Amino acid sequence: MAARPKLIAGNWKMHGSIGQNRDLLHAVVQGTTGLEADVAVCVPYPYLSQTQSLLQQTHVSWGAQNVSQHEKGAYTGEVSGSMLTDFGCRYAIVGHSERRALYGEDNYIVALKFKAAQTAGLIPILCVGETLDQREAAITERVVAEQLDAVIELAGIASLAKSVLAYEPVWAIGTGKTATPEQAQEVHAFVRNRIAGRDPGVASGLQILYGGSVKASNAAELFSMTDIDGGLIGGASLIADEFIKICLAGKN
Numbered sequence: 001m002a003a004r005p006k007l008i009a010g011n012w013k014m015h016g017s018i019g020q021n022r023d024l025l026h027a028v029v030q031g032t033t034g035l036e037a038d039v040a041v042c043v044p045y046p047y048l049s050q051t052q053s054l055l056q057q058t059h060v061s062w063g064a065q066n067v068s069q070h071e072k073g074a075y076t077g078e079v080s081g082s083m084l085t086d087f088g089c090r091y092a093i094v095g096h097s098e099r100r101a102l103y104g105e106d107n108y109i110v111a112l113k114f115k116a117a118q119t120a121g122l123i124p125i126l127c128v129g130e131t132l133d134q135r136e137a138a139i140t141e142r143v144v145a146e147q148l149d150a151v152i153e154l155a156g157i158a159s160l161a162k163s164v165l166a167y168e169p170v171w172a173i174g175t176g177k178t179a180t181p182e183q184a185q186e187v188h189a190f191v192r193n194r195i196a197g198r199d200p201g202v203a204s205g206l207q208i209l210y211g212g213s214v215k216a217s218n219a220a221e222l223f224s225m226t227d228i229d230g231g232l233i234g235g236a237s238l239i240a241d242e243f244i245k246i247c248l249a250g251k252n
């Protein structure tokens with residue numbers, strides 16, 4: 001099986017300013033030049049234009065943290081996939097647990113967003129993951145399978161070939177608690193095997209990222225696991241040195 005390239009993607013969430021972004025993006029470009037791994041940042045919508053102008057001649061890609069499921073129309077406050085490609089986005093995160101928990105995005109809405117992103121030419125980064133209660137009730141696999149199956153049902157198994165998955169246990173996001181490499185690997189392998197049951201080629205090529213309190217100090221160990229193909233990085237992606245070290249830990 002050909003090695004999958006690693007991808008390290010930052011999720012800035014609702015952080016940043018014109019000045020901070022400039023310094024951070026310059027540092028990330030400098031610090032990751034020549035790296036074999038793919039590097040990306042998912043920034044707040046208002047900073048897409050700035051991000052595009054700072055990154056367009058570089059090896060670092062960029063994307064958004066959300067996308068509307070609609071193509072266009074009377075949807076006040078929403079942003080469509082084609083608007084994101086207008087600003088050169090390569091990626092759009094869909095189904096982040098904060099959007100599921102705080103904005104009521106259920107599996108079907110996430111699947112619609114996944115499809116809308118792909119229709120617009122974006123690569124969706126589909127987030128799946130269980131809450132602490134669900135892990136303690138030993139239903140992690142069921143929860144993750146349902147999140148994944150909703151997308152497969154709507155968009156088809158082949159659609160996963162043009163996507164990235166991120167396993168993000170909700171109890172590990174922004175909490176400082178990281179899944180152990182073995183805990184993460186177990187779920188990554190479950191996801192890949194489930195997809196392989198439908199399409200082995202899609203499964204073996206699919207980048208599955210781990211997200212949840214990844215830091216410079218734990219990244220290399222996580223990224224060394226067979227089915228972990230990089231990371232989706234929240235808090236640590238805002239600190240240039242830390243994010244660069246995480247990216248370096250992803251070199252193939």
Ligand code: PEP
Nearest residue numbers: 173174211212213234235
């Ligand atoms: C995230 O927001 O996707 C995330 C993984 O956050 P953190 O790295 O801060 O846990």
